[in-house]
Amino acid sequence: MIDPRSPLYAWEQARDLIRARIADGTYADRLPAEVDLAHELGVARGTLRHALSVLVDEGVLVSIRGRGYFVTGR
Amino acid sequence: MIDPRSPLYAWEQARDLIRARIADGTYADRLPAEVDLAHELGVARGTLRHALSVLVDEGVLVSIRGRGYFVTGR
DNA sequence: GCGGATTTGTACGTATGTATG
DNA sequence: GCATACATACGTACAAATCCG
Numbered sequence: 001m002i003d004p005r006s007p008l009y010a011w012e013q014a015r016d017l018i019r020a021r022i023a024d025g026t027y028a029d030r031l032p033a034e035v036d037l038a039h040e041l042g043v044a045r046g047t048l049r050h051a052l053s054v055l056v057d058e059g060v061l062v063s064i065r066g067r068g069y070f071v072t073g074r
Numbered sequence: 075m076i077d078p079r080s081p082l083y084a085w086e087q088a089r090d091l092i093r094a095r096i097a098d099g100t101y102a103d104r105l106p107a108e109v110d111l112a113h114e115l116g117v118a119r120g121t122l123r124h125a126l127s128v129l130v131d132e133g134v135l136v137s138i139r140g141r142g143y144f145v146t147g148r
Numbered sequence: 149g150c151g152g153a154t155t156t157g158t159a160c161g162t163a164t165g166t167a168t169g
Numbered sequence: 170g171c172a173t174a175c176a177t178a179c180g181t182a183c184a185a186a187t188c189c190g
Contacts, residue, residue, distance in 0.1 A: 063174075118180065153188085
């Protein structure tokens with residue numbers, strides 16, 4: 001999933017992958033748990049959290065403590 | 075330098091210490107390197123970077139890769 | 149221009165504590 | 170109680186930019 005030879009940072013690749021999966025409906029309303037998604041993408045939690053925080057800032061996702069990350073639809 | 079019994083987080087104490095040293099002229103234009111400053115304050119580099127990022131957001135400091143952290147004067 | 153030293157940026161791993169459902 | 174998520178904090182390693190001999 002994540003290519004270490006890419007000129008993009010890992011968190012940027014993770015961000016783009018998540019965006020694509022939202023666009024194609026893989027993640028229609030809710031994302032997998034942080035730990036699972038991080039493992040699936042092959043990045044550390046901190047790295048994934050960086051990517052997720054960008055998407056939250058963009059309004060693409062909202063995070064609810066104790067629940068998860070949800071797609072806003074915007 | 076950093077008091078583990080303080081109600082403040084380590085990164086908040088580091089932030090306040092750096093602010094004070096800028097105010098009293100200890101750091102007039104440039105800060106010591108991250109590794110040195112972290113060791114001097116007794117915190118991990120990640121903790122120091124957290125404190126520094128806050129000061130950068132406030133406009134107190136600017137960071138230049140390969141050079142260091144500089145006091146803006148604002 | 150080259151090579152090494154310095155310095156910030158990013159990534160990864162782990163751990164603890166707190167809060168929510 | 171348990172799973173999920175957030176925040177903080179420690180450590181390590183490598184990448185990228187800069188500086189200097």
